[in-house]
Amino acid sequence: MSEFWTSLASLMGVWAFCQSLLHTLFPRELRFASIKILQRILHWASSYCYYDITEIDGVNTNELYNAVQLYLSSSASITANRLSLTRGLNSSAISLGISNNDRLIDTYGGIQVIWEHVVKQRQPQTISWRPLPEEKRGFTLRIHKKNKKIVLDSYLGFIMERASEIKRLNQDRLLYTNSRGGPLDPWESVPFKHPSTFDTLAMDPCKKYRIMSDLKDFADGEAFYQRTGRAWKRGYLLYGPPGTGKSSMIAAMANYLGYDIYDLELTEVQTNSELRKLLMKTSAKSIIVIEDIDCSVNLTNRKKSNGNVVREIGLDGPRPKKMRGEEGANTITLSGLLNFTDGLWSCCGNERIFVFTTNYVEKLDPALLRSGRMDMHIFMSYCSFDSLKILFKNYLEYEEGDIDEDLMKELREVIDEAEMTPADISELLIKNKRDKKKAVWELLEALRFKSEKKKEGNVIQDTRALETSPRQCGGGDQLVKQCQEISVENII
Structure with missing residues (x-):
């Protein structure tokens, strides 16, 4: 054992000598x-x-x-x-x-x-201003x-x-809103947790597919927009009766693309310059929404003075143009709004979507509706039979084969005539969600009632039209009598 340690010590000595010689x-x-x-x-x-x-x-x-x-x-x-x-x-x-x-x-x-x-x-740091x-x-x-x-x-x-x-x-989606006289950043945000998706949206499947395809083409179209020299933006107009799912559509679009939402309240904006500043503060990959545009501002107020068109927007309907410097004056013009959606300032950002909603599309100025500003017009209609099947799946967890065929046939025949909105039908289903069969039958009764009321209203309108049209056409007493007889038969 002692010889081993002696040999090891000798080898270590030789290694130390060689190392010093090498150095x-x-x-x-x-x-x-x-x-x-x-x-x-x-x-x-x-x-x-x-x-x-x-x-x-x-x-x-x-x-x-x-x-x-x-x-x-x-x-x-x-x-x-x-x-x-x-x-x-x-x-x-x-x-x-x-x-x-x-x-x-x-x-x-x-x-x-x-x-x-x-x-x-x-390795251990020396003294550093940033650890x-x-x-x-x-x-x-x-x-x-x-x-x-x-x-x-x-x-x-x-x-x-x-x-x-x-x-x-x-990341969670964010919902922004603008406020008058706020901090340096005019947009305030809260987490956006709306659960609406295209799968749960009560809408015709073919129409949903076209909208989703259009959104997908837009999100993947950076090279296309650069090649064609167009600003990377797109406009959508959602119009239809109240309760048809316009807000749910916006939420589904945001969740589908993963975009934030900027809910622009025009009544809080004073000037065109302020409107441009709000646009500049929006981020890419976002949806800029103006809901109920026909109610928030008066876009149809075009007064003519000496042959010139004055495009002045009033918040409470038509009113004379206010003098410069008057307190509370709102000087947003239709031209300013058009430039906001389709002007030079709208190009100062990429991948943004503009969405306008209205219940009465006929009240909007035609300049807002043309392509380039509102590229796609989406009519949010009353609940159809295809939409009804989606609502059954969402609220009652019913598939198409879970309901009796005769009952489904009756629903198909009456749904279009009733003209009930998805919001009204959803409320009926939620009220009876614990008794699914009762929910379907009550819905059928409500649809029948609405359909009958609709038919009665149409008959009354036809009767009034027939009563007045012969006199307007100069048809004589005999023609009036024949029309009155036809009217009574239609009411019966």
Whole structure:
């Protein structure tokens, strides 16, 4: 045993002598240069190249690191064995990611790349004005040299776009509103939690499909709008009777695209300049909504003076134009509103949707309705039979085959004549949601009653028209008598 320790001590002495001799013959600079040359030789001989993406670039946060982390979270659950779970600020979703010092294989355009999440302990800091985290984090990307150009030209840009989309979908929607005399930021926001989707929207399925396709084409149409020289925006007009789901449609659009909503209250805006400032403060990927535009301002007040058209908007109906400097004067003009939706200022932002709603489309100025301002006019009609089946599924969890065929046939025959809104039908179903059969039968009775009242109203209108038309046409007493007899038969 003593001989072993003696031999070990001798070897350690020889190693110490060789080390001191090496340091004497090869100074530190020469050793460092030799190591770099060796690394270059190995790198040249290797068929792979490596890229490091650190969490902190100098003193700033590296946006590419956050983008890679978000992007890899979408595929981590498929290819990785060990995952880390996170939940971001203002997010209701849990994100997955690769764990520390673990690796993940990704495929892009048939090219295989390897990501490794490298986490090391940071050396103790000297005195610093900005303390750094204790751990040094980063991603290492390993790719084949022949794929270097493809990865640098398109793959990293694809990661940034995909990460931005994931971030938008994970974050909760925000609902903004404007207020007069508020803080520096004229928009105030609250979380938008409306559950309406196109699946739950009571509407004709074919019409919903066309709207969804149009929204999808718009969201994916950046290259198209740039190629054609058009501003990346689109306008929708939702019109129809009250209770037909116009607000629910807006919520479904926001949830479908993952956009925020700016609810613009025109009565809180004083001038065209203020209107432009509000537009400039809106973000991309947003829906700007003006509800009940026929009620909020008077857009039909076009007075002619000396042959010139005056387009002055009054909040309480037609009124004379106020003098400059008068307190409380609202000087929003139709021209200002048109420029807001389709002028030069509307182009100062990308991927924005304008939505106007009204109950009486005939009251709107034709200048608001043309293409470029309102590109798609969507009529929100009374509840149809297809819409009724969606309401049955939403409120009673009834599929089409769960209700008797004869009962469904009666509902189909009477639904169009009754002209009931989805809101009215929903209220009936909610009231009897605990007794599903009773809910269907009460709904059928209500539809029958509405249908009969509608028919009686139409007959009375026809009777009045027949009573007046012969005298207007000069048909004589005999013609009047015949028309009165026909009227009595129609009432019966």
